[in-house]
Amino acid sequence: MKPMVLPEVEAYAEAHSNNESDICRRLREDTHRTMECPQMVVGPLEGAFLKVMAMSVGAKRILEIGTFTGYSALCFAESLPDGGEVITCDIDPESTTLAKKYWAESPHGSKxxxxxxxxxxxxxxxxxxxxxxxxDADKANYVNYFQRALELVAPTGVILIDNVLWSGDVLKSPPPDSNTEAIQKLNRLVHAEPRISAVLLTIRDGVFLIKPRLS
Ligand SMILES: C[S@@+](CC[C@H](N)C(=O)[O-])C[C@H]1O[C@@H](n2cnc3c(N)ncnc32)[C@H](O)[C@@H]1O
Structure with missing residues (x-):
């Protein structure tokens, strides 16, 4: 995954954004030590963005598709009030075992x-x-996830979709592989969807920020 901005600009942005919590930092470091694809973790800059987004919409209920080692889920939980909940889904028992270890250490893990x-x-x-x-899961299903998310999102809520620039590969025609093709299809669909307002942000690997239009 290539960041969309110069690495030193990315580092500057990170240094001037909210710090990750101590537990998130240890979880991220453990993921880098023990997991095969640690770059799947959103990391401190995008994690700070996710937390600010959750607080901006006054989130009490969050749905996450793609848990991995639980970093982004923990960022969300830290931003929720008492009684808030994050439902997060994954198919991988190994990475989510690490997630559960760190969630259990956090005062927010029970959310x-x-x-x-x-x-x-x-x-x-x-x-x-x-x-x-x-x-933030398998790209082949991104269109299906987006369509279901449109049914589940509150009128005042937001949908965020990760990796929508796919290291810049979305610019390539024809698409070099099926994942790129799936993301290109999703991006066209989001752009053409009349029920939403959307902006494609160049944070990290690209994040779609999508808001239902209030009728
Ligand atoms: C990019 S990682 C998620 C990273 C996580 N959001 C974070 O930042 O800490 C994508 C995850 O999607 C999961 N995944 C892949 N296919 C899936 C499926 N069909 N259903 C649920 N999860 C899936 C993978 O097992 C992987 O852990």
Whole structure:
């Protein structure tokens, strides 16, 4: 994954944003020591962005698709008031075991519920409305996740979708692989969707910020 801005600019932005919590830092470092693809963690800059977004919409209920080692879920939990909840889903028992270890250490960990099943199954069973939905899992299903998120997001809530620039590969035509093609398709769909307002931000690997239009 290539950041979309110069590394020194990224570092400056990170240094001038909120610091990650001590538990998030240890979880991120442990992920880098023990996991094969540690770059999947959103990291401190995007983590700070996610927290500010959750606080901006006054989130009480958050749905996350793609837990991995639980870094972004913990960022969200830290930004929620008492009684708030994060439902996060993944299919990988190994990475989510590490997640649970660090959540158990955090005073905010009890706000997180893990659903260990394919995300489409979890999305079919959750109900009610979510103040924030974060999509950060398998790219092949991004369009399906986005379409279900439109049904689940509160009118005052937001949908965030990660990796929508895919290291810049979205510029390539024809797309070099199926993941790039899936993200290009999602980006076109979001752009054409009349029920939302959306901006594609160049934070890290690209984040779509999407808000339902109030009718
Ligand atoms: C980029 S990582 C998530 C990173 C996490 N949001 C963070 O920043 O800490 C993507 C995760 O999606 C999970 N995943 C892949 N396919 C999935 C599926 N069909 N349903 C649920 N999770 C899936 C992977 O196991 C992986 O842990």
């Amino acid at each position: 997180i519920q893990l659903r260990l099943a394919p995300a489409l199954e979890t999305l079919a069973t959750v109900d009610g409305q979510f103040d924030l939905i974060f999509i």
